[in-house]
Every structure is written in structure tokens, then in C-alpha cells.
Amino acid sequence: MHGTAAGPLIDPTSRPAAAAPPDGDASAGTSQAVGDVVRRRAAELVAADMDPGSVAGHVRDAQREMARFRMGYEFGIEEMLTKIRILRSEFRQTHDHNPIEHVTSRLKSMDSILDKAVRYGCATDVPTIRERIRDIAGIRITCSFESDAYWVADMLSQQPDVEIVQRKDYIAAPKANGYRSLHLIVRIPVFLSDRTEHVFVEVQIRTIAMDFWASVEHKLSYKYRGDVPGHLATELLDAAHTAAELDARMGRLRDEVRDLGTEGAPGAPRDAETTPA
Numbered sequence: 001m002h003g004t005a006a007g008p009l010i011d012p013t014s015r016p017a018a019a020a021p022p023d024g025d026a027s028a029g030t031s032q033a034v035g036d037v038v039r040r041r042a043a044e045l046v047a048a049d050m051d052p053g054s055v056a057g058h059v060r061d062a063q064r065e066m067a068r069f070r071m072g073y074e075f076g077i078e079e080m081l082t083k084i085r086i087l088r089s090e091f092r093q094t095h096d097h098n099p100i101e102h103v104t105s106r107l108k109s110m111d112s113i114l115d116k117a118v119r120y121g122c123a124t125d126v127p128t129i130r131e132r133i134r135d136i137a138g139i140r141i142t143c144s145f146e147s148d149a150y151w152v153a154d155m156l157s158q159q160p161d162v163e164i165v166q167r168k169d170y171i172a173a174p175k176a177n178g179y180r181s182l183h184l185i186v187r188i189p190v191f192l193s194d195r196t197e198h199v200f201v202e203v204q205i206r207t208i209a210m211d212f213w214a215s216v217e218h219k220l221s222y223k224y225r226g227d228v229p230g231h232l233a234t235e236l237l238d239a240a241h242t243a244a245e246l247d248a249r250m251g252r253l254r255d256e257v258r259d260l261g262t263e264g265a266p267g268a269p270r271d272a273e274t275t276p277a
């Protein structure tokens, strides 16, 4: 991937235009895309009259390098998930409220990585992609309340091996379309047998209401290829305001319950009912 005799393995001009669906099965999509990229590269080398033995060697090298590239991000996700799991378990044992409802993760597909590299106008060699595309590994944490989202962000930020590279607070300052979420780009070390890799992981933290809205908006945006018709965009913005109001009301109700000291009383939702991280 760093550049073979016949050029970089990741060549955005040699792949089909269609990108993988953004919310698809990330790991399956990525291996599929990696396989496609390697097969296309092999076909190019054959067409360039390279002898079959050299082509096989190049393909093996490329496959190995692709696997190494993905591995760092997979382990980065695992490390962050472990941190989140520990926070969640500790909180569950010491408090009667669980700030984390559920957690999902995904590895960006090779097609999406290349789309973004093209959009950023950056080179497609591995070091450049590693540096410029910072959401190859992604984690989404869904909380019940806005204050929980900030709490989770603070807890992760305080960990000594988590470097906060960027923090975007779309809760305090929503996007023009109404999108709200707290985004962190973190950089964490991944300790391998022969080296330490530092990988970027994007962590999106949001409430259930924000997540519901973003999921509907994403589907509409995908359906209309990013150009949602005016009346639907207005409807979405209105729904975002409603979701924000719901978050605010639920926060006030939670404060009320907390003041009364009745959390954990009969009838209150039990932690065991939530999805484990």
C-alpha cells in the first residue's frame, strides 16, 4: 500500500463510483472492499505485463499491509470499548443510575475512506490516510440524559492514555440542519508485540432522542443523496427542536427524582434491562 512498483495500492480512480451504505455491516463491508481493491490491483499488474510470480508477491504484500492497517483500528476500538465497559460497570456498582444506555462501533469501509480522502483532496498512501482520516474507527455511545453525555466525555478525557485531539459540541451548538451530538476525536496507543501504534478513534456521544433524530435524518439524507427536499428539511429541523425540548424536560424530571432521593425505588427502570456495552 505504501507504493508498489506499479504505484499505490489504494487508487481511488480504479474502483467503482458507488460507495458502501454508511450504516451497513462495517466489518463485512470492509473485508469485501479490501478484497475488491486487492483484486483490482492484481488485474492492473497482470495487464501491465508483470510476470505472475511478481504479481502474486505484490498481492500478498498488499493483503498483509491492508490487514495490518485494519488491525490497529480494530484494537483501538477494542481498547475504547473496554474503557467504556469499565466505566459502566463501575458506575453500576457504585451508583443507582446507569449513564450509558448502549454502545456501538464500526470500522469505516475502504470505499468510505477513499471517498473521504478524495473529498479532502489528500493523497491515498497509508501515512496520509492515517493522519488525515480520523474517523476510520468509530464508537457511538447513547445516554439517557444530556448531562450523562458530558459526564462520559469527561471521564474518557481524564484518562491519561486518551489524548483529546478534537472536541466538537454539536449539543451546545447544533448544526444548521438540527443535528446534535458531542464528538471527540481521541488518539490512543495500541501496544503490539513489536511496536506501539497511535490510532485516532472518533467517539460520538448523544442522547436517545438525538440518536433517534440522527438515524431518521441519515436515512432521509441517504435516500435523497444529501439533498433533502425543503419541506422535509423544515420538518426535520422542527423535530430536532422537539427532541432538544424532550431532552431538557427529561433532564428536569431526572433532577426532580434525584432531589426526592427515589432513584432505584420500585418501578424505576433497572440497569439490568439495558443492553450491555
Ligand code: 0O2
Binding pocket: 022, 023, 135, 138, 168, 175, 177, 179, 183, 213, 214, 215, 217, 218
Ligand atoms: P459515518 O458513516 O457515520 O461515519 P466530515 O467527517 O469531514 O464529513 P467533520 O466536520 O470532520 O466532517 O465531521 P463531523 O461534523 O464531526 O461529523 C462526522 C460524523 O458525525 C458523520 O460521519 C456522521 O456520523 C455524524 N454527523 C455529522 N453531521 C451529521 C448530520 O447532519 N446528520 C447525521 N445523521 N449525522 C451527522 P460520516 O463520515 O458522515 O458518516
